[in-house]
Amino acid sequence: MTTDNSAPVSGSIMVVGGGISGLTTALEAAEVGYEVFLVEKEASLGGRVSQLKHYFPKLCPPTCGLEINYRRIKDNKHIKVLTMTEVQNVDGSPGDYTVTVKTAPRYVNENCTACGECAKVCETEISNEFNFGMDRRKAAYLPHNMAFPMRYVMDPSMSTDDRDKVKQACKYDAVDFDMEEKTIDLKVGAIVWNTGWKPYDATRIDNLGFGRYQNVVTNMMLERLASLNGPTQGKIVRPSDDKAPETIAFAQCAGSRDENHLPYCSYICCMASLKHATYLREQYPDAKIYIYYIDLRTPGLKYERFYAKLKEDKNIFFVKGKVAEVSEEDGTGNINLVAEDTISGDKIRQTVDLLVLATGMQPTAAVDKPAADLTFDADGFIVNDFSKGGMFAAGCANKPADVVTSNQNATGMALKAIQTLVRR
Structure with missing residues (x-):
């Protein structure tokens, strides 16, 4: 040094x-x-x-x-x-x-007990970025149920009427809109x-349909859907109609190992999709899950064993091939995808209820x-x-x-x- x-x-x-x-x-x-x-x-x-x-x-x-x-x-x-x-x-x-x-400014001081009375009277709503915009929350909000500090936040967009309401509702004199x-x-x-x-911006991957089709989601969005404190209280459903998905496809390396996006391997995406397959299997024992991949990377003995166990599931299918095209089926919200099976050389056309993009970090x-x-x-x-x-x-x-x-x-x-x- x-x-x-x-x-x-x-x-x-x-x-x-x-x-x-x-x-x-x-x-x-x-x-x-x-x-x-x-x-x-x-x-x-x-x-x-x-x-x-x-x-x-x-x-x-x-x-x-x-x-x-x-x-x-x-x-x-x-x-x-x-x-x-x-x-x-x-x-x-x-x-x-x-x-x-x-x-x-948080507009809330250390007197806050996280009682939630402010949120009850607040009518202003904002996009919930913790859930990647899949739902909305009050402009008086607790960041999440494990927040540290366990203290509410007042969003600056809150209306003047709501500001008066939340101040009156707080019994602990914790709300302070004079903070600077x-x-x-x-x-x-x-x-x-x-x-x-940050999750890579999937809207930049033109051929995979994210942002155009509701039933194309990212791996982190699926993580929030599966979480008890997520937008659906842990139930994995299709964003378009809240339907339980019967067929789900994962597109690995969505934007990763691609010179046009992220040229490197993001290390965690393969294991994340394998984990997500277990989430789906717990909720939907008969669902069919398709994982399209370039190479599956499971670094370490424990991860390799995790992968090996999933391969025993007769309703989880591993396809060595990259998803190339995505479109939406008219009237149903289902997702059509096109991929090439690099082992057989065949072009695969498949329709699924939900497509999950394994976007990189x-x-x-x-x-x-x-x-x-x-x-x-x-x-x-x-x-x-x-x-x-x-x-x-x-x-x-x-x-x-x-x-x-x-x-x-x-x-x-x-x-x-x-x-x-x-x-x-």
Whole structure:
């Protein structure tokens, strides 16, 4: 490490991003005594994991991993959590950074008990982005049932009448529409970027029909449909008519391994579709499930066994071939797809009730590049420069990864951040 030993060293670490890897990074550093600023742009911690029904390797619900981490955060005086906050600028060098952060107003203070009385009287509705716009929620809302902090948010679009109603409904004087945006500077010695990933924008994949046909959904939308706190309370149904799907197709590598979109493999998509097949099988024992793939990648013995078990299901069909065309059947909402079976050479034409696109993960930093002296690869992932030190990327900000790999990586980057603060 090339840190100048004559420069002052801050004893604080900033973790940018409060998803599962950000939580791990923050806790690993704080539990050995370092002050940590945990910065999250959303109104709650939890990241993508909070949107899942189950996650590998144990197929746990999000509560399994998040609740214990939230408890550890609450019990640790070294962690300062800043939600609805984004990094505006980073100046300085390893050991001595000045980070400017901007916090948007929540319009709800710490008196909030999450009683929900504000939502009962609010009539203004907004798109529910937590469910990828598949339903709507009140403009007075709790981000989700595992929110941390467990505190409501008042959307700025709320009508004047509703603002008066929610203030009157709150028994705890928690609603404060006089809150303003705040910008502050924080001194830290190291920064770990855990900015995570976004589902690739499937509307950009012209030939697969997303955005044109209601019964073409993405893998993350299916995850929300299957979740008890999702738009259908866990029932997987077709968006067009709430019908129980009898035939479901998965189009793997939807936008991944494609020079026109994401040229790399997103690592998690194959296992996600295999997991989704189990969701469907639990609800619909006789449904027929077709998985169209280029290569099925199941990294590790446990994942390979999971795949092997699904291959025993006589109603799950694996087709080695990429979905090339998608259209909608007149009058039914069913989806017609065309693919080529690369083993037989035959062109396949099939009609299904529901098509699920296994869209890949795009690093958030590729879409919203941090204002800091970082190195990025061609795909927008942050490249770690260990010789320079000071700033590091963990989890899916650094590479496509599952939860286990992200957490292992986050632990390592917490150690790298600590090393920046320790003078030799």
